[in-house]
Amino acid sequence: MDRADFHHPESGWAEEPDDVDSIDFSPTVTIVYFADEDTWQAVWGGRQQLGEFEGTREEAIAWARERCDTIRIYSLIQRDIVDLAPDDQ
Known part of the structure; x- marks a missing residue:
């Protein structure tokens, strides 16, 4: 089986949303950490x-912060992407 073609039947994240126009695509910055680098x-x-x-x-x-007010960052503590508040570092 080709891994690229396999989607677990319960993986909701892999499904296309019903109404793409309802998704907020306003600009955001997402910051992630690459431990190996x-x-x-x-x-x-x-x-x-x-x-x-x-x-x-x-x-x-x-x-x-120079580009956008909406910033999401990977939290090493929570091990998830979280919103970065205006006063957070």
Whole structure:
């Protein structure tokens, strides 16, 4: 079986949404951590990618704040993507 063609029947995340027009595609920055490279990557976009940055966590947050008010970041504690509040570092 080709792995690319397999989707578990209960994996709701793999399903296409019923109403794509109802999804909020306003620009956001998502920041993730790559442990094997010890680097943080920020990706800015909505329906299309507007930019990306790699560097330290602090540099990625500063880059994101210059571009967008809505920032999501990978939390090493929660092990999930969370909203970054305006005063969070």
